[in-house]
Amino acid sequence: MSRVIVSKVKFNFLIALTVILALSSFNNDNASRLQNGSIQQHYDLPNPLKAEVIGIQDGDTIELKFLFAGKKAGQRMGKPIRIRLLHVNCPERGRPYYKVAKQYTSQQCFRKTVQIRHAGNFDRYGRLLGEVVLPNGRILNKELVKAGLAVHFKKYSKSQEYSNLEIQAKKQKLGIWSQSPTFFGQL
Numbered sequence: 001m002s003r004v005i006v007s008k009v010k011f012n013f014l015i016a017l018t019v020i021l022a023l024s025s026f027n028n029d030n031a032s033r034l035q036n037g038s039i040q041q042h043y044d045l046p047n048p049l050k051a052e053v054i055g056i057q058d059g060d061t062i063e064l065k066f067l068f069a070g071k072k073a074g075q076r077m078g079k080p081i082r083i084r085l086l087h088v089n090c091p092e093r094g095r096p097y098y099k100v101a102k103q104y105t106s107q108q109c110f111r112k113t114v115q116i117r118h119a120g121n122f123d124r125y126g127r128l129l130g131e132v133v134l135p136n137g138r139i140l141n142k143e144l145v146k147a148g149l150a151v152h153f154k155k156y157s158k159s160q161e162y163s164n165l166e167i168q169a170k171k172q173k174l175g176i177w178s179q180s181p182t183f184f185g186q187l
Helices: 002-036 071-076 098-109 140-146 160-171 181-186
Strands: 049-058 061-068 079-085 113-122 128-133
Touching: 049 079, 049 098, 061 113, 071 079, 071 113, 079 140, 098 140, 128 140, 140 160
Parallel strands: 079 128
Antiparallel strands: 049 061, 049 113, 061 079, 113 128
């Protein structure tokens, strides 16, 4: 009877050891991919943060080739970091100029290395709040407002510069400002 118990213990030990080795191998492969591939996991945020844009969620949200695992990332922890453009608000999905703003953002920065100027603040969705400095030195946030593809997000920004950019786009009736006044209740 004791031989049967010893055999079962040895068998269970071998299975457990096999599982541990398999999991260890998986984790090493994953870590190797992160280090040897083009994406590395980071626990701190340089300022400015410099990385390639790998995704455009909408006109005012982009995704970078930069994995952030810091606590402030919330639900985005360990995933490519998303940037929510400060000071601006672009039209939402299904609204006029949504696709135009998203396409403009894509043309300006997709597959390009940008710098993000930030204060280390995240929104409730785990997106880093910042200004996107394009390779040519211009700031995407400002360019969207100048082109009439975003409004100055006064609820979260008191910037006089962004307010002035919006006033100029309104005067020139650019982008969203070419729409009827009822349009603005939809933003």
